[in-house]
Amino acid sequence: MIFNPAARGEKARRFRRQLDAGGAQCAFKTTTAPGDARRLATEAVTDGFDLIVAAGGDGTINEVLNGIGDVPDGFARARLGVLPLGTVNVFARELKIPLRIERAWEVLQQGREQKIDLPRVEFSAAGVLQKRYFCQLAGAGLDARAIELVDWQHKKKVGPLAYVIAGLKALCEKKPQITVRVNGQSATGELVLVGNGRFYGGSFALLPLADLHDGRLDLCVLPRTDWWTLLRCAPGLLLRGKLPASVAQYFSAATFELTSESAAAFELDGEWVGKLPVTFSIEREKLRVVVPL
Numbered sequence: 001m002i003f004n005p006a007a008r009g010e011k012a013r014r015f016r017r018q019l020d021a022g023g024a025q026c027a028f029k030t031t032t033a034p035g036d037a038r039r040l041a042t043e044a045v046t047d048g049f050d051l052i053v054a055a056g057g058d059g060t061i062n063e064v065l066n067g068i069g070d071v072p073d074g075f076a077r078a079r080l081g082v083l084p085l086g087t088v089n090v091f092a093r094e095l096k097i098p099l100r101i102e103r104a105w106e107v108l109q110q111g112r113e114q115k116i117d118l119p120r121v122e123f124s125a126a127g128v129l130q131k132r133y134f135c136q137l138a139g140a141g142l143d144a145r146a147i148e149l150v151d152w153q154h155k156k157k158v159g160p161l162a163y164v165i166a167g168l169k170a171l172c173e174k175k176p177q178i179t180v181r182v183n184g185q186s187a188t189g190e191l192v193l194v195g196n197g198r199f200y201g202g203s204f205a206l207l208p209l210a211d212l213h214d215g216r217l218d219l220c221v222l223p224r225t226d227w228w229t230l231l232r233c234a235p236g237l238l239l240r241g242k243l244p245a246s247v248a249q250y251f252s253a254a255t256f257e258l259t260s261e262s263a264a265a266f267e268l269d270g271e272w273v274g275k276l277p278v279t280f281s282i283e284r285e286k287l288r289v290v291v292p293l
Contacts, residue, residue, distance in 0.1 A: 001026045002037050002044075002064055004056030004085070015055060015085055015101050025109075026053065031060070041067025045078045051290065052078050053108060057086015062134060062269040065287070069133050075118065079288040080135075081108050088163075091136045091269070094197035094212070095291050107292050115285040116212040119196050121268065123278040134268035135287065137207075138194040140258050140276060141178050142225045144265035146170040147272045163201070171225065176264040178276065180221055182256035187249050189221040192258060194280060204241045209252070215284040219251040255281040 003015070019028065027049070029040045037054065041064040044052050054064035061082060068074040083104050084092035095114075098104050120133045146167040175190040193200060195207035195218045210218040220243070222229065229247055236244050258266065259277040266278055 001053040001055055001081075001083070002029050002031065002040050002060070004031050004037065004060040015083065031056075035063070037063035038067035038070065041065075042070045042074075045071045045074045050078050051081050051108075053081035053083055055083040055085055057084075058088065058090055058136065058269045059271045060086065061091055062271055065133050065135055075286050075288065079113055079290055081290045083108065088202045088270070090199050090202060091197070093202060094136060094199050095289065097292060108290060111290040111292055113288050114291045116287050116289060117196055117215060118283045118286040119194075119217055119280065120283070121266075121273075121278050121280055123266075123274055123276075125274050130274070132268060132273060134196070136195070136197045136269055137200055138266060138268045138280070140192045140194075140260075140266040140278070141189070141264055142167070142170050142175060142191040142222075143193070144267040144272060145173065145175075147267050147270060148265055171227065171230065175225060176260045176262040178258055178260045178264055180219060180251070180256060180258055182219065182251045182253045185251070187221045187251070189223045189249070190225040191222040193220040194218070195220070196282070204237060206243055207250075208242065209250075213285065215282060216252045216254050217256075217280060217282055219253070219256070221249045221251070222247060223249070255279070 031037050037060050041052050045068055052064055052068060054061040065080060068078050068080065082092050082097055084097060084099050089099060092099065097107055118133060120131060122129060122131050146163060149166040149169050150162050177188050178192050180187045180192055193206055195210040197212055198205045198207050198210045200206040207218040207220055232247055233243055236242050257277060257279045264276045266273055266276060
């Protein structure tokens with residue numbers, strides 16, 4: 001079990017009490033800096049552990065996922081478990097893993113294994129080709145820029161509101177135009193969301209047709225992300241958790257590319273990763289996860 005102590009305070013304290021009660025059932029590792037969860041997950045797979053639990057938010061899950069993937073046959077050797085301690089816990093919501101620590105702990109002990117699709121991206125950083133996996137959702141443009149602007153000390157105090165504040169700041173900036181090349185077509189927008197699952201930011205089903213088992217990724221392209229678009233989207237998002245059909249274009253594909261003529265950021269599972277261009281692909285039912293019965 002790999003624990004991020006920067007996860008939400010009260011949840012983390014309750015988790016520690018739970019661990020005291022049942023911690024003899026696992027080897028417990030604590031992260032101290034970014035990248036630690038990835039390294040610890042790699043070490044755990046190499047040492048022969050067959051269940052690697054990410055105890056934290058979606059960022060911790062992403063690191064653990066990539067740590068498993070750093071071992072050549074890691075996804076065949078180890079399953080991923082989730083103990084949701086983060087601010088939003090989108091992946092846990094997608095898998096219907098309880099957000100209460102005690103019940104999520106029961107899932108780890110009694111749950112069943114399920115195989116889901118595993119998306120990955122390839123991009124260049126400092127001239128070196130990089131490969132990263134993600135489990136739930138990726139984004140380029142406005143949302144990645146908002147994540148880049150999040151004040152992490154503020155996030156600890158106000159939770160999801162920190163993302164809203166950062167998003168409003170990003171909304172006021174000049175936005176790069178992102179081009180999507182998919183299925184022989186192309187589309188351009190200021191925000192591109194890529195979903196393996198349906199949910200974004202918790203309860204918003206922005207990609208309602210996305211399926212963890214269909215061997216494809218779903219895309220939502222918003223041509224504009226200005227105040228007028230925000231006003232048009234707000235009622236549907238607040239009341240139904242969905243975008244109006246008229247503000248976005250939707251695609252579905254197993255592989256595609258995002259590019260931009262000016263610098264544009266992208267994120268994976270709520271963590272800022274780098275700059276475009278980036279190529280997306282997916283491996284069908286490669287990730288083994290523990291889910292409720």
